[in-house]
Amino acid sequence: MASTLTVSDSKINWGGGNEPFKASYGKLMMWFFLLSDAFTFSSLLISYALIRYSHPAFIGSSSEFTFSHEYWPVPERVFEAFPGMHSLGIEAAPLVFVGLMTFILIMSSVTMVLAVEAGHRGSKAEVEKWMLWTILGGLTFLGCQAWEWTHFIVGTEHGLTFSELINGEWVTRTIYGANLVENEYGPQPFADLFFFITGFHGFHVFSGVVINYIVFYNVMLGTYERIGSYEMVEKVGLYWHFVDLVWVFVFTFFYLV
Template sequence: AFTFSTEYWPIPEKVYEAFPGFHGVELPLVFVGLMTFILIMSSVTMVLAVEAGHRMDKKGVVKWMLWTIIGGFAFLGCQAWEWSHFISGTDTATIGDVVVNGIWKENYEIFGANLNFNQYGPPAFAALFFFITGFHGFHVFSGVVLNVIIFFNAATGLYERRGHYEMVEKVGLYWHFVDLVWVFVFTFFYLI
């Protein structure tokens, strides 16, 4: 509802159309879709690690935990690129820029963003975007740290000596929660 209640809210297709290495090419939401795919695939690798733990397969747990960690770092790298791109420059058309009295303006041009001044009008968009994605990113980073700890514990045989891989499953639940939260962030923040 907030998106449609203010003329200063950016048009999602214009803000989120950047992709690393494709300067000037319009690819609406492709990069964010890739980020989502990476995070969901890391959830799949976590499921495989948990399943390997149930089978007491140390090598399988270590392998799939490593892939989960790589996925987490890849997502965080993508988020860092997205943040730096938004801070240094991106397309920033707002609804107020392209709509006059409910009619789309013809021949509008989108210029690069510069967060040294507030091109969004009220700071609601930038504050909300950086808070939500930053808070989620912090939890992804925390999950990666936990996954690294579990990875080393599994690699050194700690869980094999205990006779169970319960901690892999517990950390897996946290990782799935972080992934689920991203699905909601993606849906309600990027798409709507």
């Protein structure tokens, strides 16, 4: 655009028709939307950091760890289930399932860049193929998260037995799993933050899948072929990579640390 300007020097920068960032309006606004979305996720991670480190940590090796409301749980002992592992005779598979979820999301990010790359060449069939793989990856991730949530909510077989003072009397009871009111695994904020952070991320994945599907549908209809540009695939790609990026942080701060 800028090369076609023939107006006087003073108008080159301020008269419009210029692209100082060498990116289209849509892409630029996607970047700034993602920046603001990053602030939202940061606020969740900031709350997580503050709340987690204001609770005492469990002292001792992770094999001696037991659930208690007294200290923050060791994540690798909370998230150690894998679908069907008991029928295979495996006692615990710590973090293997989230590792798999991470792998699925990173792979769907890879297929997304491949779709963008195919878009640059204007290869409609390839864009369709890679977009479809991306959508499948997103749906698989959501399925895994549904299983993860179910397992977290239902809880372990032994549960957590503890005593508490109710109306001046000590009552001993056992709770199973976690929700926004009770938490078997540790202090209540642990469960609350789990639901808020993974839930907010999961909702982003869900909207990403919906937007990906709309773009995929338009690719099939030949909308972008008619326009002569597959830039919309790039824009939705930015969003999808951002979702992957957030998961990288959730994986580290919620599951590994």
